Amino acid sequence: MSQAEINRLRVLEVSPRQLFVGGKFMSAEDGGTMDVISPIDGKVFTKIATATVADADEAVKAARASFESGLWSKAAPAERKRVMHRIADLIEKHALELAVLGVRDNGTEISMALKAEPGSAAGTFRYYAETIDKVYGEIAPTAQNILGLIHREPVGVVGVIVPWNFPMMIGAWKIAPALASGNSVIVKPPEAASLSLLRLAEICAEAGLPDGVLNVITGKGSIVGEALGLHMDVDVLAFTGSGMVGRKLLEYSARSNLKRCYLELGGKSPNIVFADAPDLNSAAKISAYGIFRNSGQVCVAGSRLLVEDKIHDEFVAKVASIVAKIKVGDPLDLTTEAGAVNSLDQLQKDLDFVQRAQTEGGNIETGGKRILENTGGYYMAPTVISNVTPKMDLAQNEVFGPVLGVMKFSDEQDALRIANSTVFGLASAVWTSNLSKAHRMVRGIKAGVVHVNTYGGADNTVPLGGVKQSGNGHDKSLHALDKYSDLKTAWIQL
Numbered sequence: 038m039s040q041a042e043i044n045r046l047r048v049l050e051v052s053p054r055q056l057f058v059g060g061k062f063m064s065a066e067d068g069g070t071m072d073v074i075s076p077i078d079g080k081v082f083t084k085i086a087t088a089t090v091a092d093a094d095e096a097v098k099a100a101r102a103s104f105e106s107g108l109w110s111k112a113a114p115a116e117r118k119r120v121m122h123r124i125a126d127l128i129e130k131h132a133l134e135l136a137v138l139g140v141r142d143n144g145t146e147i148s149m150a151l152k153a154e155p156g157s158a159a160g161t162f163r164y165y166a167e168t169i170d171k172v173y174g175e176i177a178p179t180a181q182n183i184l185g186l187i188h189r190e191p192v193g194v195v196g197v198i199v200p201w202n203f204p205m206m207i208g209a210w211k212i213a214p215a216l217a218s219g220n221s222v223i224v225k226p227p228e229a230a231s232l233s234l235l236r237l238a239e240i241c242a243e244a245g246l247p248d249g250v251l252n253v254i255t256g257k258g259s260i261v262g263e264a265l266g267l268h269m270d271v272d273v274l275a276f277t278g279s280g281m282v283g284r285k286l287l288e289y290s291a292r293s294n295l296k297r298c299y300l301e302l303g304g305k306s307p308n309i310v311f312a313d314a315p316d317l318n319s320a321a322k323i324s325a326y327g328i329f330r331n332s333g334q335v336c337v338a339g340s341r342l343l344v345e346d347k348i349h350d351e352f353v354a355k356v357a358s359i360v361a362k363i364k365v366g367d368p369l370d371l372t373t374e375a376g377a378v379n380s381l382d383q384l385q386k387d388l389d390f391v392q393r394a395q396t397e398g399g400n401i402e403t404g405g406k407r408i409l410e411n412t413g414g415y416y417m418a419p420t421v422i423s424n425v426t427p428k429m430d431l432a433q434n435e436v437f438g439p440v441l442g443v444m445k446f447s448d449e450q451d452a453l454r455i456a457n458s459t460v461f462g463l464a465s466a467v468w469t470s471n472l473s474k475a476h477r478m479v480r481g482i483k484a485g486v487v488h489v490n491t492y493g494g495a496d497n498t499v500p501l502g503g504v505k506q507s508g509n510g511h512d513k514s515l516h517a518l519d520k521y522s523d524l525k526t527a528w529i530q531l
Contacts, residue, residue, distance in 0.1 A: 059099035060248025076144035076377035079413035088256035093264035100221035103249030121166035123244035143230040144377030158209035165217035191219035201227035210512035299510030304463025307456035308339030314468035321355035327492030333439035337464035387438030462504035
């Protein structure tokens with residue numbers, strides 16, 4: 038990857054994108070489109086189709102027809118495995134193109150986007166390709182005159198709705214295991230970052246995925262997402278996004294066919310630093326980048342920093358010093374460490390959180406303002422706010438932006454009380470040299486992921502999922518297959 042190649046790709050014209058249904062691109066039924074605005078400079082650089090309810094229905098019909106045909110759902114495991122490896126090969130072949138296209142769409146810094154988007158997606162497709170001929174059914178421990186068989190079968194039609202922060206990565210976490218299990222899929226990308234998933238649909242077709250097995254329909258969540266949620270022929274919905282939308286999807290399920298809904302609804306993840314952390318300098322640096330990469334637009338971001346009172350002032354000063362030096366700017370510059378906020382609306386929400394935190398007594402240690410406004414883009418200085426208390430708005434609600442709230446604690450029980458004081462339970466971290474303390478904290482923190490002496494980096498070998506109002510079900514690992522498979526018992530009298 039070179040800066041010259043990135044610069045070449047950044048100026049390429051992006052033609053208006055259509056819906057991908059039944060193996061071909063098509064306009065929305067009513068011809069509707071919406072502008073794609075780059076957060077890099079605030080300018081429109083292409084358009085995408087805005088699907089109607091009728092378009093969503095056509096996508097479901099295409100998915101159902103492909104599933105019932107058996108071209109994919111009943112294909113030999115070796116054939117499905119070959120196609121999925123080919124998808125991974127093509128993602129890797131076009132990785133820089135995909136990464137630049139995604140950055141122009143959502144503003145993630147290119148150094149992170151290349152690894153987190155096409156890099157991660159290719160790895161995810163490979164991981165689940167290898168599960169196809171390695172996940173077995175079961176034989177039950179029955180009496181000698183009975184044979185009990187437990188079969189795994191695909192659920193049918195899977196609806197996937199993903200957010201704008203990492204659409205390819207999160208999309209692959211859902212699409213790949215759904216395809217590996219033999220299902221047909223309809224993807225509803227985010228309005229603010231649809232381009233890379235539309236390109237992925239082309240790649241899948243080129244790799245030999247049969248028509249209708251993967252469909253991508255763009256547009257407004259209030260129309261397309263609702264249509265998928267209410268559709269009587271969608272068997273499973275897999276969603277990553279806000280709690281407000283997750284609640285609506287559960288409502289739509291209840292009003293329709295009781296489709297299963299798996300929801301990853303974000304978090305307010307505590308990053309807990311004890312005085313006996315093995316290396317405070319390393320902890321400070323990793324903690325800073327654990328919240329400010331991608332301008333804080335990461336569901337597992339360590340957005341609450343809990344520091345033991347003995348080292349509070351020293352550690353906060355270390356973190357603030359590191360954060361003040363983070364280079365924010367053009368996401369397509371290889372030296373940029375934090376890119377753009379995804380949209381003007383999101384930027385304003387982030388700034389509003391800072392204002393409310395100040396009103397409630399928080400102290401800005403660094404940042405707190407919009408920057409680089411002359412570019413036309415949406416940039417915010419990474420912000421550290423101290424003197425935050427557990428009941429403050431900043432401590433309770435997900436910002437999804439470059440804002441870190443710092444709180445003080447006295448001992449293990451105090452740290453657990455603060456860590457568990459929100460409705461969320463997605464990720465967390467603990468920094469300590471005491472192995473027993475680390476295990477107690479892992480047990481005590483109510484979260485789906487607990488990092489110890491690090492933040493982030495978990496791969497496909499382990500599941501990602503939340504507890505409490507951070508959702509249900511798991512992405513990644515073999516456990517993700519459970520969402521897209523049904524168990525069927527055969528009870529045979531011998």
